[in-house]
Amino acid sequence: MKISINIDLCCGCKTCQLVCSFHHTKAFWPDKSSINISRNPQNGVVEWSINSTCDGCKGEDIPLCIKYCVYGALGLFKEGRKEKKL
Amino acid sequence: MIKEGSINGCLAGKILRANLSNKKIWTEPTAKYAEKTLGGRGINSFIMINEIHLGTKWHDPENLLCFGVGSLVGTMAPGACRVDISTISVFSGGKGSANVGGFWGAELKYAGFDNIIIEGKSEEPVYLYINNDNIELRDASLIWGKTIFETENILRRKLGDKNIEIASIGPAGENRVRGSAIIIDSAKAAGGSGVGCVMGDKKLKAIVVRGHGKIEVADPKRFMKEVKKCYQQCGNEPNAVMMRKAGLNKYSDPDYEGWNTNIVVKNGQDDQWEKEKRISLMNAKTGVPNMQKGVRACYSCPIGCIPFMEINKGKYKGTKGEGFWINTIMGHACRFDISDPESVVKSWLLTNELGLDGDYVAAGLSWVFELYEKGIITKKNTDGLELTFGNGDALNILIKKLAYREGIGDLLADGMIEAAHKISHNSDYYLIQVKGQPSLEPFRIPKGWSLAVSTSPVAGRHLRGATMGSNRYGPRPRPGDFNITDYRNQAKGVVWQGKTKELEDNLGICNYVGTWSGANFLTLDNFVELINSSMGLTLTKEELMDHYAVIGRNLEKAFNTLHTNLSRNDDLPPRRFIDEEVKSGPYKGFRIDEDKYNKMLDEYYELWGWDKKTGMQTRTGLEQLGLKRIAEKLAEYGKLIS
Numbered sequence: 001m002k003i004s005i006n007i008d009l010c011c012g013c014k015t016c017q018l019v020c021s022f023h024h025t026k027a028f029w030p031d032k033s034s035i036n037i038s039r040n041p042q043n044g045v046v047e048w049s050i051n052s053t054c055d056g057c058k059g060e061d062i063p064l065c066i067k068y069c070v071y072g073a074l075g076l077f078k079e080g081r082k083e084k085k086l
Numbered sequence: 087m088i089k090e091g092s093i094n095g096c097l098a099g100k101i102l103r104a105n106l107s108n109k110k111i112w113t114e115p116t117a118k119y120a121e122k123t124l125g126g127r128g129i130n131s132f133i134m135i136n137e138i139h140l141g142t143k144w145h146d147p148e149n150l151l152c153f154g155v156g157s158l159v160g161t162m163a164p165g166a167c168r169v170d171i172s173t174i175s176v177f178s179g180g181k182g183s184a185n186v187g188g189f190w191g192a193e194l195k196y197a198g199f200d201n202i203i204i205e206g207k208s209e210e211p212v213y214l215y216i217n218n219d220n221i222e223l224r225d226a227s228l229i230w231g232k233t234i235f236e237t238e239n240i241l242r243r244k245l246g247d248k249n250i251e252i253a254s255i256g257p258a259g260e261n262r263v264r265g266s267a268i269i270i271d272s273a274k275a276a277g278g279s280g281v282g283c284v285m286g287d288k289k290l291k292a293i294v295v296r297g298h299g300k301i302e303v304a305d306p307k308r309f310m311k312e313v314k315k316c317y318q319q320c321g322n323e324p325n326a327v328m329m330r331k332a333g334l335n336k337y338s339d340p341d342y343e344g345w346n347t348n349i350v351v352k353n354g355q356d357d358q359w360e361k362e363k364r365i366s367l368m369n370a371k372t373g374v375p376n377m378q379k380g381v382r383a384c385y386s387c388p389i390g391c392i393p394f395m396e397i398n399k400g401k402y403k404g405t406k407g408e409g410f411w412i413n414t415i416m417g418h419a420c421r422f423d424i425s426d427p428e429s430v431v432k433s434w435l436l437t438n439e440l441g442l443d444g445d446y447v448a449a450g451l452s453w454v455f456e457l458y459e460k461g462i463i464t465k466k467n468t469d470g471l472e473l474t475f476g477n478g479d480a481l482n483i484l485i486k487k488l489a490y491r492e493g494i495g496d497l498l499a500d501g502m503i504e505a506a507h508k509i510s511h512n513s514d515y516y517l518i519q520v521k522g523q524p525s526l527e528p529f530r531i532p533k534g535w536s537l538a539v540s541t542s543p544v545a546g547r548h549l550r551g552a553t554m555g556s557n558r559y560g561p562r563p564r565p566g567d568f569n570i571t572d573y574r575n576q577a578k579g580v581v582w583q584g585k586t587k588e589l590e591d592n593l594g595i596c597n598y599v600g601t602w603s604g605a606n607f608l609t610l611d612n613f614v615e616l617i618n619s620s621m622g623l624t625l626t627k628e629e630l631m632d633h634y635a636v637i638g639r640n641l642e643k644a645f646n647t648l649h650t651n652l653s654r655n656d657d658l659p660p661r662r663f664i665d666e667e668v669k670s671g672p673y674k675g676f677r678i679d680e681d682k683y684n685k686m687l688d689e690y691y692e693l694w695g696w697d698k699k700t701g702m703q704t705r706t707g708l709e710q711l712g713l714k715r716i717a718e719k720l721a722e723y724g725k726l727i728s
Contacts, residue, residue: 011387012383013383013384013390014385015162015386015388018162026302027300028162029196030196031196038248038249039382041273041382042272043406044382044394044406068162070320070326070388
C-alpha cells in the first residue's frame with residue numbers, strides 16, 4: 001500500500017504538499033515537501049506526484065496528506081493515476 | 087495591542103518596492119506596518135495614505151500600485167490565499183482595492199515578500215520577475231498585446247518552469263480600458279477599481295513569482311491544533327459539501343429565494359427574472375451545470391468553490407476555463423436577459439482571457455444595451471451590432487470591442503460616465519453606478535446589501551459588508567428581528583460584516599471561507615487563535631473587531647476624504663432605485679425609501695464612529711485608534727469633525 005491519488009477528486013489546493021512540508025520541517029515550505037503538484041487552469045489538468053522522501057508520516061496515525069485532504073482524493077491505494085485530462 | 091517587535095511568525099519579512107521610471111528596486115521591513123494593521127490590505131492602505139500626495143491622479147507616475155499578501159497566507163490557515171491590490175481608483179479617484187485568491191500570494195511569501203509597491207511609469211512594456219532575491223524588471227515586448235492565457239503560456243515556456251505564478255493584465259489593461267482587471271492564475275480576477283487599467287498605464291504587463299523559502303509560525307503545535315479544528319469545521323460544512331458536489335450553488339434550483347431577492351434584470355428595469363429563463367440557464371442537464379467538468383480550489387482551501395467549465399455544444403464549443411459565479415448569473419445572464427447558457431459562460435471566460443472585470447462588463451455594457459433598447463443609440467453607433475437584450479452573441483462581440491478599443495469599444499473604454507457625457511440624451515440616468523464605478527448589485531430588495539454597496543469605500547461593490555440573512559450572516563440577531571427587506575437591524579449587520587472583511591483582507595483569508603458564507607465556516611474565535619498562535623501575539627476578539635478592523639476602514643475612509651469630494655450624498659443608492667419600483671415578482675412595488683434609507687445610514691455612521699450629519703470622521707475617533715497624524719492631515723484640509 002502506498003499513498004496515492006484519485007485525481008478525479010483532486011481540486012489542486014496543494015494542502016497535501018503544504019502539510020507534508022510541515023511534517024518534514026515544522027514550517028510551511030513547499031520546496032521540502034515530498035509531494036509536487038502542478039495545475040493548468042486553462043485546460044483543467046492537475047498533475048500530482050510523490051517522491052522518495054516520503055516516510056509515510058512516521059509518528060502520525062495516518063499520513064497527514066490523507067488526513068487533511070477534505071476532498072477525499074488521497075488514500076492508501078494499490079495504485080493511482082497521475083493525471084486526468086478533463 | 088501589538089507591541090513593537092512582538093510579531094514573531096507568519097510574515098515573510100520584507101516589502102519589495104520598485105520604481106518603473108528609474109528602474110530602481112529596494113526593500114523595507116514589513117513589521118513596522120504589520121504591527122499597526124496585521125498585514126495585507128492594511129499595509130497597502132497605510133503606505134498609500136502616507137505617501138500619495140493630494141492631487142495625484144490614477145494615471146500619474148506618483149500613483150502607487152500596491153500588492154498586499156495577507157499575513158496568514160503561505161501557512162495552512164484555511165483559505166489563506168488572498169491578495170489585496172490597492173491603488174487610486176480609476177472611477178472614484180479615491181481608494182481603489184481589489185481582492186484575489188489563487189496561488190500567487192503564497193508564492194510571493196515563499197520568495198520572501200509580504201507586499202510589493204510599484205511606483206513610477208515605464209516608457210516601454212516591462213514585467214517584474216521575482217525568484218527569491220533574484221529580482222529584475224524585464225522587457226515585456228514578447229507578451230505585450232497578448233491575452234492572459236497567451237501571456238501565461240509564453241512566460242512559463244520562456245522561463246522553463248511551470249510552477250511560476252503570474253499576475254498579469256490582458257489587452258484591456260494595456261489599452262487602459264477603465265474596468266480592467268489583474269488576472270492571477272489564468273482565471274482569478276482582481277477586478278474592482280480598475281486596478282488592471284493602472285497596471286497597464288504603468289506599462290507593467292506582469293509580475294512573475296517563484297519562491298523557494300519557508301513561512302514559520304510562532305507556535306507550530308498550537309497553530310496546527312487550530313488548523314485541524316478549522317478544517318473539520320469547513321470541510322464538513324453542508325454548504326461546502328454541497329458546493330463540491332453540486333458545484334454551481336443554489337441557483338440550480340429555480341425556486342431558490344436568491345432568484346427573488348438578489349437579481350437585477352435588464353440593467354435595473356426589474357428585479358425579477360422569469361422562471362423559464364432561470365431553468366434554461368441553470369438546468370442540470372442542458373444548462374450551465376452540464377458544462378461543469380470539475381471543481382478547483384485556491385491555495386490551502388477546504389471548500390473548493392471554483393467550477394472548471396467546458397462549453398460542450400454550439401458555436402462556442404471547446405472553450406474552457408475556470409469560473410462561473412453567482413455574479414455571472416446576476417451579471418452576464420440576468421442583467422442582459424440572456425438565458426442561453428453557452429453565451430453566458432463564454433462571455434464570463436472571455437472577460438478573464440482579455441483581462442476585464444466581469445462585474446464591470448455586466449454593469450457597464452448592460453447600460454449600453456438599454457440605451458440601444460431606448461433608441462438613445464442605434465446601429466449607427468454600435469458598428470452595426472444589434473444590442474438587443476437577450477443577444478448573447480452581440481455581448482461577446484461587444485466585450486472584445488471594449489478590450490481592444492474597437493469602434494464603439496473606444497467610446498466606452500474611457501469609462502461609462504465619460505461615454506454618457508458624449509452620448510448625452512439623459513443616458514446617465516440609466517447608468518447604475520456608485521461613486522463613479524458601474525455597479526452590478528441589487529439595491530431595492532435586500533436593504534443591508536444596498537447599504538453596504540452604497541457605502542463601500544471602494545465604490546459599489548458588495549464585499550465590504552453586504553449581508554443577506556440572519557441564518558447565515560453577521561452577529562445573528564434573534565429570529566424575527568431580521569428581515570432582509572426591512573431597513574431595521576441592517577446597519578449593525580453591515581458594520582459587523584464590514585469589520586470581519588477588514589480582518590480577512592489583512593490576514594488574507596478568503597471571505598468565503600471566513601465569515602461571509604456560513605455560520606459553521608471560520609469564526610472570529612478561529613481568527614483569534616490562528617493569529618495568536620502563528621504570530622506570537624495575545625490579541626482578543628474585541629481588540630480585533632474594535633481596533634484593527636476599525637483602523638482598516640478608517641484608513642480607506644480618510645484616503646477618500648482627502649483625495650475626493652465624496653460626501654454623504656455619494657453613500658446613497660443610484661437614483662433609479664429610489665425613483666423606480668420593482669415591476670414584477672413577489673417584491674413588486676419595492677423601491678428605496680429615501681427617508682428610511684437615510685435613517686439606516688445614520689445608524690451606520692454612528693456604528694463606525696463617524697459624524698452622523700456629514701459622514702465625516704472625528705478627531706476623537708481617529709485619535710482613539712492611534713491615527714493622530716491622519717486626523718491632523720484631515721483637519722488641515724477642513725475635513726475633520728473636531
